[in-house]
Amino acid sequence: MPAFENRYWESGDGLKLHYRDYPGRDDRPPILCMPGLTRNARDYENLAERLVGEWRVIAVNFRGRGGSAYAKDPMTYTPATYVEDVRTLLATLGIERYVAFGTSLGGIVTMLLAAGGVGTIAAALLNDVGPEIEAAGLGRIRSYVGKANVWPTWMHAARAVQEGNADVYPHWDIEQWLAMAKRLYRLNSSGRIVLDYDMKIAEPFRVPGSEAPPDMWEALGALAQVPTLLVRGSRSDVLGERTAARMMKVLKLGRLVTVPDVGHTPTLDESPVVAAIDQLLARVAKEPIPA
Numbered sequence: 001m002p003a004f005e006n007r008y009w010e011s012g013d014g015l016k017l018h019y020r021d022y023p024g025r026d027d028r029p030p031i032l033c034m035p036g037l038t039r040n041a042r043d044y045e046n047l048a049e050r051l052v053g054e055w056r057v058i059a060v061n062f063r064g065r066g067g068s069a070y071a072k073d074p075m076t077y078t079p080a081t082y083v084e085d086v087r088t089l090l091a092t093l094g095i096e097r098y099v100a101f102g103t104s105l106g107g108i109v110t111m112l113l114a115a116g117g118v119g120t121i122a123a124a125l126l127n128d129v130g131p132e133i134e135a136a137g138l139g140r141i142r143s144y145v146g147k148a149n150v151w152p153t154w155m156h157a158a159r160a161v162q163e164g165n166a167d168v169y170p171h172w173d174i175e176q177w178l179a180m181a182k183r184l185y186r187l188n189s190s191g192r193i194v195l196d197y198d199m200k201i202a203e204p205f206r207v208p209g210s211e212a213p214p215d216m217w218e219a220l221g222a223l224a225q226v227p228t229l230l231v232r233g234s235r236s237d238v239l240g241e242r243t244a245a246r247m248m249k250v251l252k253l254g255r256l257v258t259v260p261d262v263g264h265t266p267t268l269d270e271s272p273v274v275a276a277i278d279q280l281l282a283r284v285a286k287e288p289i290p291a
Contacts, residue, residue: 012084017089024053030098033060034082035104066196103268110223132216152192157193168233221250
């Protein structure tokens with residue numbers, strides 16, 4: 001049996017959105033996990049299975065990804081809308097205090113949640129993203145997002161993922177590429193292997209400036225006094241070294257972990273990251289429960 005339950009909530013504009021709910025102790029804030037632009041809740045599977053029982057993990061699928069419905073209006077595929085969707089989820093579940101883990105786009109949503117005062121963030125993890133996104137990374141992402149791929153077998157899909165990401169994970173073996181393919185793709189009703197997101201998420205993303213609001217440094221400032229783990233791949237073309245260093249000056253309770261020889265994004269399974277996550281959560285576990 002899976003370690004999670006598939007659950008759903010309804011967005012403000014009537015979409016049925018999906019999340020995985022891994023059970024954990026009710027005397028600790030839940031961990032809200034938010035994935036990257038073309039990714040889904042499966043990216044947090046290893047993390048959640050490691051923490052299940054001790055921590056409740058809520059791994060969301062943003063609209064248009066995984067088990068969540070596709071938007072009727074593709075121009076709602078923006079960070080502001082994802083924030084509102086998450087705000088609705090938190091209100092639906094009655095969650096006022098939580099730990100926010102965000103990879104890439106999910107990290108942008110995390111900063112915006114903090115800036116908007118959406119609940120109380122007890123701690124945060126920003127995975128390979130910051131208030132400024134490197135032009136090279138943006139160009140690379142725009143070059144592939146929204147381009148449909150169809151494969152006859154999982155091995156074909158794995159080889160394609162390897163071809164497109166060899167610079168990101170230069171030391172991976174075929175089993176790791178196959179595991180990534182199964183996170184990125186799904187089997188459709190015709191028995192073909194297709195990307196697990198709405199190709200129309202690319203429409204607003206291709207508009208210059210739409211990838212994130214312009215005041216993201218101000219948004220990051222809302223995490224200044226929040227214990228925050230910043231994870232960066234040393235080969236990242238999205239989070240630059242200078243941006244990461246500047247972020248650490250803002251994040252008074254922050255810690256930077258750089259994963260050697262990995263690009264955008266680290267998987268959060270790397271041993272130094274696992275250790276840093278455990279330390280971050282241990283700090284949260286020691287905090288008194290608000291009255």
